[in-house]
Amino acid sequence: MESRxxxxxLTTINNAQLYGLVILRVIVGWHILYEGxxxxxxxxxxxxxxxxxxxxxxxxxxxxxxxxxxxxxxxxYVNVWGLTIIGFCLMLGVFxxxxxxxxxxxxxxxxxxxxxLLGLEYSRPGEGSxxxxxxxxxxxxxxxxxxxxxTSHKIGLDRVLQTKxxxxxxx
Numbered sequence: 001m002e003s004r005x006x007x008x009x010l011t012t013i014n015n016a017q018l019y020g021l022v023i024l025r026v027i028v029g030w031h032i033l034y035e036g037x038x039x040x041x042x043x044x045x046x047x048x049x050x051x052x053x054x055x056x057x058x059x060x061x062x063x064x065x066x067x068x069x070x071x072x073x074x075x076x077y078v079n080v081w082g083l084t085i086i087g088f089c090l091m092l093g094v095f096x097x098x099x100x101x102x103x104x105x106x107x108x109x110x111x112x113x114x115x116x117l118l119g120l121e122y123s124r125p126g127e128g129s130x131x132x133x134x135x136x137x138x139x140x141x142x143x144x145x146x147x148x149x150x151t152s153h154k155i156g157l158d159r160v161l162q163t164k165x166x167x168x169x170x171x
Contacts, residue, residue, distance in 0.1 A: 005154055013149070021151045025090050028142050032103060033087025039080045047075045054113045062113055082106050090146075093156015100147035104140050111136040 003015050013021070039045045051062035051072075065071045082102060089099035116130035152158035 011149065018151060018154060021146065021149050022093075022155045024142060025093065025096065025146050025151055025156075028103075028139060028146065029087045029090025029092075029099075031087070031139070032083050033091060036080055036083025036085075036087055039076075040084060045076075045080075046072065047079050048072060050110075051075070051113065056112070056115050056117065058113045079106075093152030093158055094161065096152035096156060096158060097147055097150050100143045103143045104147070107136050107140050107143070111140065 004012050005015070005018050048066045051066050054062035065075050083106065086099045086103045086106065089095050090103070111134070116132060116134045150158075153162055
């Protein structure tokens with residue numbers, strides 16, 4: 001007999017759906033964590049090249065960020081640590097709803113600064129040929145699904161935290 005789990009007061013899912021969502025959370029988290037750590041350990045990485053390659057509505061803002069060393073430092077810091085922390089939280093299932101929101105915001109900025117639209121050609125090598133839908137857009141909506149169907153209170157550190165709060169009477 002298949003077990004069912006209540007994700008929130010309106011949603012009940014079966015084991016296969018729960019495990020599928022947990023796997024999605026972990027692999028999206030891994031990808032985001034890896035992107036952050038890869039930037040963190042590369043002493044030459046900067047968001048400047050990506051920003052200078054922006055061709056759409058935020059290209060003026062991108063150039064302003066690159067031309068201001070303080071803003072570029074902030075941009076680099078937010079990218080490296082935002083990706084690392086968001087990915088870490090998703091993989092471990094801790095504060096995962098906040099991580100989903102943070103991930104959607106950060107990856108939406110990547111998408112808006114460099115959208116896959118006709119007539120926009122970028123100097124950096126692409127991963128393929130895209131029109132409107134690319135990995136960033138897919139990951140944004142995967143994070144949205146994970147936000148709507150949180151699993152970390154069933155399988156993740158949020159479950160442990162919730163149990164400790166319940167034992168202390170703080171919940």
